[in-house]
Amino acid sequence: MNTTVQTRDPERTRTRLLDAAEALFVDQGFSAVRLSALARSAGVTKSLIHHHFGSKEKLWEAVKDRAFERYFTAQMAMLEEAGEPDAALLRSSVEAYFHFLRDNPGVVRLFAWTHLEGDDTCSELDAKLVGAGAEWVRQAQQRGLLRGDVNPTHVIAVFVMACTQWFEAKPHHQQWPGMGSDEAFLADFLTIFMEGVTPRG
Amino acid sequence: MNTTVQTRDPERTRTRLLDAAEALFVDQGFSAVRLSALARSAGVTKSLIHHHFGSKEKLWEAVKDRAFERYFTAQMAMLEEAGEPDAALLRSSVEAYFHFLRDNPGVVRLFAWTHLEGDDTCSELDAKLVGAGAEWVRQAQQRGLLRGDVNPTHVIAVFVMACTQWFEAKPHHQQWPGMGSDEAFLADFLTIFMEGVTPRG
DNA sequence: GTTTTAACTGGTCGGCCGGTCAATTATTTG
DNA sequence: CAAATAATTGACCGGCCGACCAGTTAAAAC
Numbered sequence: 001m002n003t004t005v006q007t008r009d010p011e012r013t014r015t016r017l018l019d020a021a022e023a024l025f026v027d028q029g030f031s032a033v034r035l036s037a038l039a040r041s042a043g044v045t046k047s048l049i050h051h052h053f054g055s056k057e058k059l060w061e062a063v064k065d066r067a068f069e070r071y072f073t074a075q076m077a078m079l080e081e082a083g084e085p086d087a088a089l090l091r092s093s094v095e096a097y098f099h100f101l102r103d104n105p106g107v108v109r110l111f112a113w114t115h116l117e118g119d120d121t122c123s124e125l126d127a128k129l130v131g132a133g134a135e136w137v138r139q140a141q142q143r144g145l146l147r148g149d150v151n152p153t154h155v156i157a158v159f160v161m162a163c164t165q166w167f168e169a170k171p172h173h174q175q176w177p178g179m180g181s182d183e184a185f186l187a188d189f190l191t192i193f194m195e196g197v198t199p200r201g
Numbered sequence: 202m203n204t205t206v207q208t209r210d211p212e213r214t215r216t217r218l219l220d221a222a223e224a225l226f227v228d229q230g231f232s233a234v235r236l237s238a239l240a241r242s243a244g245v246t247k248s249l250i251h252h253h254f255g256s257k258e259k260l261w262e263a264v265k266d267r268a269f270e271r272y273f274t275a276q277m278a279m280l281e282e283a284g285e286p287d288a289a290l291l292r293s294s295v296e297a298y299f300h301f302l303r304d305n306p307g308v309v310r311l312f313a314w315t316h317l318e319g320d321d322t323c324s325e326l327d328a329k330l331v332g333a334g335a336e337w338v339r340q341a342q343q344r345g346l347l348r349g350d351v352n353p354t355h356v357i358a359v360f361v362m363a364c365t366q367w368f369e370a371k372p373h374h375q376q377w378p379g380m381g382s383d384e385a386f387l388a389d390f391l392t393i394f395m396e397g398v399t400p401r402g
Numbered sequence: 403g404t405t406t407t408a409a410c411t412g413g414t415c416g417g418c419c420g421g422t423c424a425a426t427t428a429t430t431t432g
Numbered sequence: 433c434a435a436a437t438a439a440t441t442g443a444c445c446g447g448c449c450g451a452c453c454a455g456t457t458a459a460a461a462c
Binding site for chain 4: 404405406407408409410411412413414415416417418419420422423424425426427428429430431432
Binding site for chain 2: 029
């Protein structure tokens with residue numbers, strides 16, 4: 001147990017830097033962030049950034065790695081909690097995904113910056129999630145609980161993309177005439193989506 | 202007709218600058234673009250950028266204005282070509298929108314950078330399009346051609362967001378396991394979407 | 403043809419950017 | 433305890449960034 005007041009705490013410094021950097025990168029993107037501003041925001045000197053991370057680029061990688069790791073872990077946990085595939089569970093999975101993004105706006109923006117930069121290293125993590133989700137849909141299709149004439153990966157893609165885009169450009173979309181709240185949009189999306197993936201009775 | 206070889210052509214210079222700037226901004230976003238690189242790419246001196254546009258910021262605005270104007274005009278033309286609202290026309294509108302984005306990848310990225318920057322000036326243009334589209338959906342609902350228990354604006358939003366996100370992060374999504382081509386995804390999306398917005402027979 | 407306008411050039415500038423380094427000192431190692 | 437390690441500091445650097453400006457000249461206005 002470490003109860004002594006430390007005058008030096010490299011782990012804490014690293015975390016403070018990662019936290020401050022994530023906030024700035026989420027807000028402004030990689031190239032608009034100035035290391036001087038980051039140092040000020042994190043309450044450390046600029047040299048410490050290079051001491052702990054080597055360069056601005058490597059810091060950016062570290063921030064992305066940590067954030068996407070968190071995302072991946074949370075999603076995997078949600079997937080493993082899910083039980084037998086059926087339509088009701090698909091609905092609640094979409095709801096859970098939507099609410100996760102609502103509660104983690106940073107990761108949505110981080111994904112967006114990353115994609116625009118052409119960095120698709122995170123697709124490897126995503127591939128596992130999407131693969132597992134698609135397999136889940138496939139099982140439901142074979143049991144006749146979801147319509148079988150659509151690519152399971154596309155089923156996942158449709159709701160992931162709709163949710164992602166909703167939060168990625170939320171300030172923009174909310175100025176559209178007639179646009180409702182988060183929950184109102186989710187409800188209508190679910191109405192359309194679930195009706196679309198359910199087999200005709 | 203102007204057939205003389207001009208040693209000066211301000212209009213042409215402006216256009217060359219706007220074209221080159223759009224290409225760079227689309228690719229790298231605002232802050233990563235260097236005016237020196239732009240000048241080189243456009244084949245003009247750096248001073249001319251300031252002469253014609255005043256500052257990097259104002260040039261960025263000019264690029265966005267021109268691109269969004271083109272987008273707006275093209276979309277308005279598509280809307281006005283549309284005839285009486287019904288389900289078949291909604292389907293072909295979604296197809297047309299999807300193919301427009303496929304053929305204009307630049308505008309998708311420009312929208313994305315713009316939204317991430319928190320600039321929502323383009324929502325004013327968008328508002329007209331969305332308003333017209335939603336009104337169109339509302340009419341179809343009243344005639345019983347589309348299900349009436351969903352917000353018309355949300356119907357527009359769902360397909361716009363799905364199409365936008367598909368192209369915005371295309372290199373990323375295409376690495377997902379089982380993901381199909383543009384057309385395969387569009388077909389499955391339409392299957393789900395149209396089934397979802399069509400009233401139960 | 404003369405004047406006015408403005409397109410265009412080359413040189414320059416202050417500032418800040420990411421990055422480096424030597425020196426200091428708290429912590430760990432042995 | 434001494435020695436090695438590494439966290440931290442502040443001063444510093446070359447380079448480039450966006451911007452500016454005085455001067456030149458083609459084109460437009462009259």
